[in-house]
Amino acid sequence: MRTFLGFPTVDHRHVFAIALPMIVSNIAAPLLGLVDTAIIGxxxxxxxxxxxxxxxxxxSFIYLLAxxxxxxxxxxxxxxxxAKDLSAQRQHxxxxxxxxxxxxxxxxxASPWINDAAMWVVAPSAELEPYAREYISIRLWSAPAALMTLVALGxxxxRQNSRKAMLLVIITxxxxVVMDVVLIIGLDLNVKGAAWASLIAEWVTALIGFYWTARALQWSLPHFAISGQALRRFLGVNGNIxxxxLVLQLCMATMTGYATRYGSTLVxxxxxxxxxLMxxxxxxxxxxYAVEALAGAAKGQKKPDKIRYWCKITLLWSSLFAVSYTLVFAIAGEQIVRLITDIPEVxxxxxNYLPWIILMPIIAHWSYWFDGVFIGLSxxxxxxxxxxxxxxxxFMPLWWLGLPLENHGLWLALSGFLLMRGVTQAIWLWRTNTNNKSAHRAHVR
Incomplete structure (x- = not known):
């Protein structure tokens, strides 16, 4: 059997059969978003x-929380x-x-109240506010569709079918973009057209996602049954996540919002x-995504050795990606900045802050990887x-101690936050495994 970096080549392929389509969808989404922005712009x-x-x-903030x-x-x-339990999949x-x-x-x-709260936080100009309100009012009627799409992606x-998950992202x-052209350029609906275009896209995607998942699960209306116990357990997991x-978004919002105190250039x-970071x-x-699916499947098969195996191979690739990013940012960081902006002052x-970015992949990749492990193992x-x-x-202590450092203090807080996430997740996983082994030995006795 051919091996690469200590693992069978076929298993590397298995990892990337899941990872690669999602990487492609992550690239495609912002590219199409640029077209969207260009039309409005x-x-x-x-x-x-x-x-x-x-x-x-x-x-996006509301949907991101969901x-x-x-x-x-x-x-x-x-x-x-x-576990090859189709009935349980239908229940989930x-x-x-x-x-x-x-x-x-x-x-x-609740869109009227959400609109009021958003306008209070953002405080747009009197001229801008009616347009922003109109956009939000229309878009929020796509909430059931957007949330349904999240379930379909899950x-x-x-089920390790990341190709169709990728297609859902691209379809949206x-x-x-097509509806933007029709409604904004063709029908001259400006902001209203942009909102309706996104709403239509989200409902189309939800319907396609529902059809694909129903087919994959051989699901039909007679299978729609509610188990109170299973639903409560599912709600508990959703509440924790x-x-x-919410905590993650608040830390990132603090990082972005507090920079306004240091001037528009630093913003x-x-x-x-x-x-x-994107x-x-x-x-x-x-x-x-790969470790979510593979470690989760191994847990369903009740094969702890297989869980550890998939964790090892995906951690290897996470580390390789992190090192590669650090090298690219160290060599071409300035060129990347100049691709994003040509304003000399910026x-x-x-x-001055590029060293933080060069270190970021090495610091951050642990939290990304551990998130995948924790999701897969529920x-x-x-x-x-x-x-x-x-x-x-x-985050909080470093942000407070770093106030005299101004913007460097914010990047110190973000780096410490990401590092601490990896450390605390590693300790939590180790303690969980230790407790499980102790419980298993006690049961055997």
Missing amino acids: HLPDAIYLSAVAVGAMVV VFLRMATTGYIAQSYG FNNGVIIAVILGLVIAF VLLG NAVN FVRS AVNAVLMQF LISLGLDGIA VNTAM MSKGMRNTMLLSALIG
């Missing part, structure tokens, strides 16, 4: 672009897929659908440097608690 008044940017930020649906579904589906799908529809409708009907990834963006995502610099996530997310100031309590610990003993 070529309208005669800049206020339309600003309104869409504000509205999309608010809607990513727990994708994560929880992936873990449970992966385990029941490994049912649970996801129920939560997605109910929560989606709550978000949609099912597809849990492709339909959005929601807290985890622009941080916006540019944050694009490096580049990092392209590869590391793909490996995280470029020159960004160079360790949602661990995800919640380690995130809270990392914010309390990693």
Whole structure:
């Protein structure tokens, strides 16, 4: 059997059969998003672009908090897929659908209050606010669809069908671009057209995702049954991951928002440097998706040795990606900055913070990888608690101590936060494994 880096070549292929399509979808989404922005950006008044940017930020924040649906579904589906239990997969799908529809409708009907809260936080100009409100009001009626798509992605990834998961992401963006052309350019609907284009894209994607998952699970209406106990357990996992995502977003918002105190140049610099984190996530997310599916399936098969095996091979690739990113950023960091912006003041100031970016992949890749392991093994309590610990003993103290360092202090806090996430997750996983082994030995006796 041919081997590479100490593992059979076929197993490396298995990892990338899951990881690569998701890496491609991560690349395709922002590229299509650029077309979306370009269409809005070529309208005669800049206020339309600003309104869409504000509205999309608010809607994305809400939907990003709901990513727990994708994560929880992936873990449970992966385990029941490994156990070859189709009935359990259908039950997890049912649970996801129920939560997605109910929560989606709550978000949609609550859009007036969400709009008021968003406008209070963002505080746009009097001229901009009506357009932003209109965009948000329309877009939030796609909430049931957007959340349903998260469930479909969870099912597809849990069943190791990342090609169709990739297609769902691409379909959303492709339909959005086509509808932008029709509604914004063709019908001259400006902001309203952009909102309707995204809403249509999200509903089309949800319907396709539902069809694909129903077929994969051989699901039909008679299979739609509710188990109170299973639903409560599923809600508990989703609640833990929601807290985890909320804490993460609050730390990132603090990182971005506090920079406004140091002037508009540093806000622009941080916006540019944050694009490096997006580049990092392209590869590391793909490996995280792979370990979610593979470790989860191994747990469903009740093969702890197989869990450790897939953890080792995916950790190897996560580390290789991290080292590669660090080398690329060290060699070509300035060139990447200049590709993003050509404003001399921003470029020159960004160079002062580039060392943080060069170190970031080595520091951050642990948290990406551990997230994948925890999701695959449905360790949602661990995800919640380690995130809270990392914010309390990693981000907050370093942010406070780093205040005299201004923007360097913010990057110190972010680096410490990501490092502490990896440390706390490693300790939590080690303690869980130790406790499980002790319990197993006690049971054998």
